[in-house]
Amino acid sequence: MSELTRRQLIGSVGSAAAMTALAPQAFAAGGSTSAGKSFAPVTSSSGAVSAPAGPPYSGYQVEIYLNGLRGVSPKITTNLSRIEAQAAKVLSPQAQKYLLADAGGRGTVRANARAFRKWRIIPLMFRDHAVRDLSTTVVGTQMPAPVLFAPVGRQKLAHPDGELASARAAAGLELTYIHSAKASYSLEDVAAANGAGSRWYELNWPKKGRLDVSLLQRARAALYTHLVITLPSSDPNWKQLRSIREHWDGPILLKGVRTVEDASRAVKHGVQGIVVSSHGGRKGGESSGSLEALPAIARRTGRRLSVLFDSGVRTAPHVFKALALGADAVLVGRPYVFGLALDGQAGVRHVMRTLLAEFDISLGNAGYATHLDLGTASLSTIR
Numbered sequence: 536m537s538e539l540t541r542r543q544l545i546g547s548v549g550s551a552a553a554m555t556a557l558a559p560q561a562f563a564a565g566g567s568t569s570a571g572k573s574f575a576p577v578t579s580s581s582g583a584v585s586a587p588a589g590p591p592y593s594g595y596q597v598e599i600y601l602n603g604l605r606g607v608s609p610k611i612t613t614n615l616s617r618i619e620a621q622a623a624k625v626l627s628p629q630a631q632k633y634l635l636a637d638a639g640g641r642g643t644v645r646a647n648a649r650a651f652r653k654w655r656i657i658p659l660m661f662r663d664h665a666v667r668d669l670s671t672t673v674v675g676t677q678m679p680a681p682v683l684f685a686p687v688g689r690q691k692l693a694h695p696d697g698e699l700a701s702a703r704a705a706a707g708l709e710l711t712y713i714h715s716a717k718a719s720y721s722l723e724d725v726a727a728a729n730g731a732g733s734r735w736y737e738l739n740w741p742k743k744g745r746l747d748v749s750l751l752q753r754a755r756a757a758l759y760t761h762l763v764i765t766l767p768s769s770d771p772n773w774k775q776l777r778s779i780r781e782h783w784d785g786p787i788l789l790k791g792v793r794t795v796e797d798a799s800r801a802v803k804h805g806v807q808g809i810v811v812s813s814h815g816g817r818k819g820g821e822s823s824g825s826l827e828a829l830p831a832i833a834r835r836t837g838r839r840l841s842v843l844f845d846s847g848v849r850t851a852p853h854v855f856k857a858l859a860l861g862a863d864a865v866l867v868g869r870p871y872v873f874g875l876a877l878d879g880q881a882g883v884r885h886v887m888r889t890l891l892a893e894f895d896i897s898l899g900n901a902g903y904a905t906h907l908d909l910g911t912a913s914l915s916t917i918r
Contacts, residue, residue: 583607588708588884589679590669592891593899611877613889615850615870622693622873630692634872643813643824647847650824654856654914659902667898668905669891673864674761674786674808674841676733679709680891681858681906685845685868686737686763688717693876699728700880701871706732708887713737713763713866714754722750726757735761737790741775742767751782763810766791776804790814790845793828798836808841810866826857830911833861851893855901859909 577585584601586594599609612621619636626634636644669680684705691697697719705712711733714725726734736759738750751762762783764776779787788808789801801809811832813825825846833842844857845866857865867890874886898906901913 588888590895591667592669592680592888592895595888595892596896609885611874611882611885615886615890615893618870618873618877618886622876626693626876630876633689633692634687634869634876636869644847646824647813647826648824650826651847651853651856653917654826654860655917656852656855656859656897656901657913657915658900662902662904664899664902664904666904667895669895669898671864671907673711673843674788676711676760678711678733678864680894681862681864682710682854682887682891682894683735683843683864683866684710684712684871684887685866686713686715686718686765687868687872688715689719690715690872690875691719693872694879694882696879697875698725700875701883702726702729702732702734704871704880704883704887705734706730707884708891709733710887711735714759716765722754722759723757726759734759735763735788737763737765738779739765740767740771741779746775746778746782748782751779755783755785761786761788761807763788763790765814773800773804776806788841788843792832793825795828795831795835798832798842802836802839806840808843808863809836810843810845811862812845812866813847826860829857829862830860837861837863851890851897854890854894855897855906855909856914858906859913860911 583605584598586598588595596613599613602608612618623631623635671678671681673681673683684701690701694700698714699720702712702714702725706729709732712725712729713735714722714737716737716739718725722736736754741747754762762779762785764779764787766789786807788810789806790810791812791814792798792801792809793811793813798809809832811825811829825844829842829844836842841863842861843864843866844862845868848854848857848865848867849870854865867887870890871883871886874882874884876882878885903909903913
């Protein structure tokens with residue numbers, strides 16, 4: 536947890552924390568929360584406080600703070616800007632080469648970070664934001680928050696349970712999990728781990744027209760509802776998209792869009808959504824940060840399809856800025872995999888709850904009751 540977030544947390548929940556420290560049974564009776572739901576933390580026999588996993592997401596930072604008063608600290612850092620360094624200490628050399636931020640070259644990673652740093656959040660005063668609602672609907676999928684698990688391959692390098700643990704954590708948080716085309720476990724095994732959770736399937740753009748129809752059939756049978764097609768570095772043959780459509784009757788999103796021209800082509804070819812993405816820095820070399828392209832793409836195409844964002848999202852301010860610049864939702868990848876490396880499924884859960892808690896609090900501190908009210912006026916630029 537950053538020092539700024541810690542101060543914000545103390546300011547927003549200080550009175551509740553004090554009341555809990557003095558009279559746990561009084562606070563356990565419940566309090567006001569986002570979306571109007573009651574917040575009733577549970578105190579275990581050991582004295583540890585546990586908050587509900589869903590909205591209000593800020594409850595997780597309350598839980599961490601109150602447990603800290605009892606001398607109980609989380610196993611993993613709550614400062615998500617530092618979690619990569621913590622995970623690097625436990626990852627094997629092979630895993631580091633694939634999973635760390637410089638796995639695809641630092642150029643694009645640095646460009647994405649610079650793009651986020653150009654923007655600052657403008658807090659609004661005299662606004663009612665005590666009750667917040669992060670829920671949304673993206674490409675027909677109802678979500679409790681505008682955050683999805685990005686497709687990350689070879690997660691077994693981080694932890695033996697790999698994608699199984701991540702898919703379970705996603706289901707527990709009711710967040711959508713996107714299964715990677717390069718996963719360590721089969722799509723059926725991951726679907727079983729995800730259970731009744733929301734899940735989408737990533738498909739790499741077929742090379743030389745060689746579409747493996749069986750993959751789409753298997754994904755449909757395993758109840759993956761959406762197809763996320765990762766675009767190739769070179770120009771795709773749009774005839775292949777028609778072939779894919781013949782074997783997939785659900786929504787289709789194209790991942791890897793970086794220009795207004797490509798976004799307009801996606802509209803022309805009738806897909807339901809796009810993901811503005813640099814593929815985790817693995818493609819594009821020294822290209823510009825994806826966030827720089829997001830506003831223009833959202834303005835041109837946002838009313839005709841859903842625009843998602845996936846490039847360098849590490850912290851709650853990153854989520855805030857991407858949504859303010861036109862994204863309908865964001866995909867989070869490496870942070871949850873670092874949590875996986877540090878503590879398996881529990882680590883994934885911790886990272887995503889931390890991110891959502893900070894976003895919930897950041898949204899309120901900026902004066903908003905819902906992320907749907909964010910826009911470019913919510914930010915200022917640094918020249």
